[in-house]
Amino acid sequence: MKIIVLVKQVPDTTDVRLDPVTGILKRDRNKGIANPEDKYAVEMALGIRDKSGGTITVLSMGPETAKDALKEALAMGADEAVLISDPALVGSDVASTAKVLAAAIESIGAPDLILCGRRSVDGSCGAVGPMLAELLKVSLVSAVRKLDLNAGQLLAEQVWDEEVRVVEAATPAVVTVSREAKAPRLANAMGIMKAAKKPMTVRTLADLGLQPSGVGLAGAVTKVTRVATPERKRRVQAWEGANPAACSELNQKLAAKGLLS
């Protein structure tokens, strides 16, 4: 069983600050972390390896600092890490990211399963998984909370709005993992020590046989033309202290909007 897990490094959003003047995200002082949902994917991969054996390769695309996110996954128990890093990748849109990751997966060699979190907390498109499945011509099962593999088939519990769907699909497949899956383990000291000795390979675009013109800012077909902080639209109506008249007035406001039964 060969499993590849995609891990993205994202800003630690519990510690995100906005520049009060420009309203733009201050990324420099924010330490990067592994995207939380990707850690759920690592946990799911570890569960499958426990049952069926095999190897787990964690794969990321990003700057050298993204090694930290990969180390987190190695410390959790993944076997090896591959980082695709190249100056030409800066400014990649979701389509070219998926293209590079597809090439990287092909270079690592035919996996039975590709796992990743359903969304990243920063871009939050939820598009890399679906795009990757399409580019690799394999099945996609998104937002999975439970996964079993058996003889070239997977059986997944998929979160679908207010339903749970039991889906059977052929492998190889791309499976994106929901937060309803088993929560990721914390890496212990032993895991962190072992991680330092596990293989971590850094590859460039040339290693993947890709041209810089087709990726990064040069290859991005989606271009961001403006970043803005929206004006505050709401004006709060506030009542001071615990007075029954205020509560009753608030209830009336809510009832008028059909919010109270």
Next chain:
Amino acid sequence: MSNSDMDNPWLAWAMTQESQMTVSGTLNTGNEYRNIWVYAELQGGFVSSETRQVFNKAREIGDLLGARVQAVLFGGEESLAKDLVAYGADTVLWASHPLLEGAPLELATKALGELVSTYKPEILLFGGTRLAEDLAPQVAARLGTGYIADAIDLELDDAERLLRVTRSTFGGKIQTVAVISERKPQVALVRGGSFREADYDRFRAGEVAKVDVTLSEADVRARILESRPSEGVNLENARIVVCGGKGVGKENWALVEQLAEALGGEVAGTKGAVAAGCVDASRQVGLAGKKVKPDLYVGVGLSGSLDHQGGMAGARTIVAVNTDRESPLMALADYALVGDLKDVLPSWIKSLRERQGKREAAATR
């Protein structure tokens, strides 16, 4: 058509107009990318609300661009194709292949890819449904074009014939505008609730064009064996959410639960409340937790960190209960009860219960 419809001379006239419109030629067979497509999703046997919302905007852009608005419908009945005309489609491309019934992902992707390659729309829009979140990026990847998710507004740059797509990120704190240049079609997914639903105009004229797609059983990669209602809490779809923060503390958490009960809502917590052991991690709201979009959100004893806002800024009506008037949540809130939650909450809960009691008494009278 019912008898009363037959008696209506206006409708009879409209029907003749419609049949005169039913000629081929509205489909684009040239080499240039033209027209705006809306993927029409069916839910419970009807055109989904999200699809109708997209039609409203697509119609506006189509009129500005001088382009046709065309719907793509997979499966369903011809009456649904006519509904799409009533919602604003000039043409409905209707593929009624039996394998497309229920729009299985890989088949819908293949069929849509094939139709786009043949009839070349310049813009392809999806309503923000669960299916479309998978389908739209797959179709974009298949066509080698760009994709913009979670659009909250669409504008047209008519000189460039480019769609300017506004996305909201970091819980509405940052808006980015993006374009897909140099590739066609421009594919975007519109977040639900961004636009009003298009009106149903039964007198609108339009054409239903049956189109063929090549699909076989061998294209099926995944099968749904079973579908059942999700057990347990579904915060993401809850209509009312009461969320407590670090400021509540374990000793006062029962007040948050009582308020949720009085409002008929679900209990949730911030990262801090989860860490303090007040509430289960499955009920954490924030960028690092669940994203909720209730009609009513009540935040108690929480300041509204950026992480938390990322999980709740999509709420329609926001009530803040906090001692600090200057907290970030107050800036988002519609209403606020300013004061110590130990005093304010019991007072509010009492008032809600009294109101409920009066209504019940009135109902039994």
